[in-house]
Amino acid sequence: MANIRMMEPTPFDVETGILVIGAGAGGLVTALRARAAGAEVLVLERDPLPRGSTALSAGLIPAAGTRFQAASGIKDSQAGFAADIRRKAKDKGDPRRVEMAVNAIGPALEWLADAHGLPFSVIDNFTYPGHSAYRMHGLPSRSGAELMDHLREAAERAGVDIVTEARAETLLVERGGNRILGVEIVRPDGTRDQVGCHALVLACNGYGGNRALVAEHIPGLKDALYFGHPGNQGEAVLWGRQLGAQLVDLSGHQGHGSVAEPHGILLTWATMTEGGFQVNIRGERFSDESRGYSEQAAAVLAQPERLAYSFFDTRIAAIARQFEDFRNIEAAGALIEAPDLAALARRLGLPETALAATAAAIDEARRTGTPDALGRIWTETKPLAAPFCAVKITGALFHTQGGLGIDAEARVLAEDGTRLANLFAVGGAAAGVSGPEASGYLSGNGLLTAVAFGYLAGDAASRLAL
Numbered sequence: 001m002a003n004i005r006m007m008e009p010t011p012f013d014v015e016t017g018i019l020v021i022g023a024g025a026g027g028l029v030t031a032l033r034a035r036a037a038g039a040e041v042l043v044l045e046r047d048p049l050p051r052g053s054t055a056l057s058a059g060l061i062p063a064a065g066t067r068f069q070a071a072s073g074i075k076d077s078q079a080g081f082a083a084d085i086r087r088k089a090k091d092k093g094d095p096r097r098v099e100m101a102v103n104a105i106g107p108a109l110e111w112l113a114d115a116h117g118l119p120f121s122v123i124d125n126f127t128y129p130g131h132s133a134y135r136m137h138g139l140p141s142r143s144g145a146e147l148m149d150h151l152r153e154a155a156e157r158a159g160v161d162i163v164t165e166a167r168a169e170t171l172l173v174e175r176g177g178n179r180i181l182g183v184e185i186v187r188p189d190g191t192r193d194q195v196g197c198h199a200l201v202l203a204c205n206g207y208g209g210n211r212a213l214v215a216e217h218i219p220g221l222k223d224a225l226y227f228g229h230p231g232n233q234g235e236a237v238l239w240g241r242q243l244g245a246q247l248v249d250l251s252g253h254q255g256h257g258s259v260a261e262p263h264g265i266l267l268t269w270a271t272m273t274e275g276g277f278q279v280n281i282r283g284e285r286f287s288d289e290s291r292g293y294s295e296q297a298a299a300v301l302a303q304p305e306r307l308a309y310s311f312f313d314t315r316i317a318a319i320a321r322q323f324e325d326f327r328n329i330e331a332a333g334a335l336i337e338a339p340d341l342a343a344l345a346r347r348l349g350l351p352e353t354a355l356a357a358t359a360a361a362i363d364e365a366r367r368t369g370t371p372d373a374l375g376r377i378w379t380e381t382k383p384l385a386a387p388f389c390a391v392k393i394t395g396a397l398f399h400t401q402g403g404l405g406i407d408a409e410a411r412v413l414a415e416d417g418t419r420l421a422n423l424f425a426v427g428g429a430a431a432g433v434s435g436p437e438a439s440g441y442l443s444g445n446g447l448l449t450a451v452a453f454g455y456l457a458g459d460a461a462s463r464l465a466l
């Protein structure tokens with residue numbers, strides 16, 4: 001439920017300067033930044049413990065020109081990063097939002113490290129598809145749960161009030177205008193409270209958990225496994241519609257063509273970028289894995305039984321093992337290893353001859369240096385070497401990338417391009433930088449707009465609230 005109620009301005013029992021809906025990365029970075037500016041901040045979170053999709057993620061955030069890159073001797077530029085985002089989205093994303101995100105994210109990460117002690121480092125042993133430099137910044141365990149632990153603890157230290165088990169349901173809007181006066185929340189026992197505010201920040205992510213909205217905007221994934229947080233119910237879009245806000249690129253999303261089946265654990269795409277490949281149950285490849293994992297979700301789901309197998313080797317497994325998810329895949333017994341491909345095919349129940357032909361076609365493409373029949377170029381990766389590994393996988397929807405149109409301060413725009421009076425949107429609630437297609441998602445675009453837009457919104461909202 002996402003309602004709007006028009007009303008006359010009135011004093012509320014509880015009032016705050018900045019009210020933030022959602023305590024994921026976007027909401028907590030907004031809150032931390034606003035607190036640093038001296039604003040009073042209250043965050044509403046529907047869950048008993050703030051986690052969001054952020055805690056489900058690998059917590060990897062791309063940024064260019066940071067001191068963390070410099071410490072690892074990595075040369076990169078914001079212009080190069082912006083060009084990579086635009087290229088992946090085939091120039092269909094808004095260049096203004098790209099610039100805004102790319103310029104803000106480096107300072108945001110350095111500030112989180114300096115002011116709140118987040119120990120970022122850069123992954124420098126493999127690149128994600130579409131990134132022209134090592135620029136994925138993560139915390140030691142490379143997990144979003146660790147990112148959330150750090151942000152939550154920082155928020156507590158900074159005096160940010162986080163009210164949990166408080167689902168925002170109704171925006172209270174000044175009659176005759178669009179100024180948000182406050183929000184009505186619902187508690188698990190059905191009781192309701194109202195909180196007044198000077199500025200409202202929507203940080204409640206997108207609509208991946210709302211089947212009806214997914215069917216409306218991403219029909220190809222309407223029956224796909226949803227791998228994000230179930231609380232991402234699309235209220236930002238639903239409230240935005242009622243307020244006459246711009247709704248941008250709603251079909252944009254991050255899919256993922258590499259979730260261990262039936263275990264439901266993410267298998268890192270490094271398994272593909274380092275030289276692995278995927279086959280269907282017939283032992284045949286079906287798309288160019290080097291394009292990226294987002295568009296691969298629909299490609300996998302189009303295969304017989306909606307399944308595929310990711311093949312790689314123990315060298316690649318050693319790289320993947322830095323991720324907690326990969327270690328969990330091994331612990332769950334989802335990783336199958338064998339001394340040669342024929343033995344692996346037998347263990348997986350795949351046709352040996354077809355798999356051998358698939359491997360031979362890859363060897364031939366590598367030998368000749370020409371793209372294979374699906375367009376993948378193999379000369380940039382090492383050949384797989386025995387022993388070999390495989391994981392049974394399926395495709396999933398991770399999160400949506402479309403959302404509310406915002407200006408350079410993350411303030412929500414109306415359809416006519418003017419600003420709404422005091423409403424902001426960050427992370428998955430705001431329109432992202434990926435354009436309208438799954439293939440437009442460049443790795444890291446999700447947390448990029450959560451952290452960068454949160455950093456900008458915290459500053460701008462505090463100017464309204466002080």
Ligand SMILES: Cc1cc2nc3c(=O)[nH]c(=O)nc-3n(C[C@H](O)[C@H](O)[C@H](O)COP(=O)(O)OP(=O)(O)OC[C@H]3O[C@@H](n4cnc5c(N)ncnc54)[C@H](O)[C@@H]3O)c2cc1C
Nearest residue numbers: 022024025026046052053054057168231427428444446447
């Ligand atoms: C498995 C997986 C892996 C990923 N890996 C990466 C990665 O490595 N790098 C990357 O950049 N992106 C990644 N992403 C995407 C990334 O997780 C999201 O883009 C990002 O976390 C969005 O942050 P957010 O703050 O907008 O939303 P969230 O983290 O989802 O936070 C939103 C919060 O709002 C709360 N909420 C929602 N509605 C209400 C309401 N009405 N009232 C109160 N509270 C509400 C929710 O409970 C939630 O806590 C991944 C996503 C998934 C699912």
